[in-house]
Amino acid sequence: MTKKVSGGRPTDERASAALKTAALHLVRENGYEKVSIAAIAKEAGVARQTLYNRWNTKADLVLEAVFEQTGNYAAQPALEEDKRCRVALEEFLINVFEHLNKDRDTLCSIIAAAQKDVTFNASFYTHFVLPREKMITALLHRAQERGELLPDRNPEMISTMIHGAFWYRLLNRGALDARLAKDITTEIFERPPTSPECVAVGS
């Protein structure tokens, strides 16, 4: 896949690395929108065409740079036997929010870029968005198995609502903090077991 079929000049990996470093540096320094592709190439000491040989857009490059640099971004939530799923979810969300806040503007710009490029949108969703979604869906299924979440609830829908909540906050410049993590978790898990007034309601 990544291997080249026959001969030819090999791609210079140092150029790729320099471009990613330069992109990350400039974007964090000046903000995504203020950084031109020409400026990234110039700081990397590389021709503009070399950048286009590897990435289609600034968004592709920056996305790769951000997620290479921040590593796993947010690890699989811990699911130790003795930890309640609601605690694991809250910790996971706090962890995610910390990472999101670090490159918040950049991530907003990447989501924006995904709206004008179907290919990039699909790639972004498959490689970045979906894996995180699956982590939370898995956690919710686990919670159902353990009886921490009622069996009639819909883990996929809840996962969509959780992700939606922080995307919505992200894009509308709301706070992404421990409070949000707690409020989301509470809304998902706290009821009905702890609600004493668990009775038929309305007529």
Place this chain on the structure above:
Amino acid sequence: MTKKVSGGRPTDERASAALKTAALHLVRENGYEKVSIAAIAKEAGVARQTLYNRWNTKADLVLEAVFEQTGNYAAQPALEEDKRCRVALEEFLINVFEHLNKDRDTLCSIIAAAQKDVTFNASFYTHFVLPREKMITALLHRAQERGELLPDRNPEMISTMIHGAFWYRLLNRGALDARLAKDITTEIFERPPTSPECVAVGS
């Protein structure tokens, strides 16, 4: 506020109307990204500067055009006495989704544009996003008053999660249909009253 203080040539309202009509037509015909400001001005038979005199960006113009043309976009949810809030919410969401689907790509582009312009983002949020959010929050408060939603739930958080869910679907190119409306509503309202297994869970 809108009145001019003294004399001077009055702004040509026909030009504004022509620009909005042209913008809407071209955007729906060719897609937001493919339409240049110059093309809109040309179709409207107006100088480019005239457009810039009224709107800062293409996003400002198109947003105004879309929401002027689609009128109220989604009316306040009906809250008749005899209608359960969960029914009202589902109907409201179906209504919203119908409108969103009509100009879906355009709306995604507008949200994207909001990410690169703080002023536009604030304006978009205040004039368009927030009013819809308040409608749902109000509906949820009403549901609590009527006892259709447990009092310990957090209407603001639920509203964020509902909006988030369809923003997330919208931006990730998922379906916005009656099924989603039903699933969201079910996740919010269906439990715990209708869940027979409403017992303390997990030790």
Place this chain on the structure above:
DNA sequence: TTGCTTGTGAGACTTTAGTCTATTAACTGA
């Protein structure tokens, strides 16, 4: 070594957003 293939560097070129300026048009108040 020689040809083939692919990457790189440099720069030309097109298109568009956005700014700016000069000229003309339309209206107000004296």
Place this chain on the structure above:
DNA sequence: TCAGTTAATAGACTAAAGTCTCACAAGCAA
């Protein structure tokens, strides 16, 4: 009627994205 004011038009100008071409570099295999 005339001065003041604001809008409209036309076009120049800059900055950037993206495409393209060409010469050159660096590997491959015969």
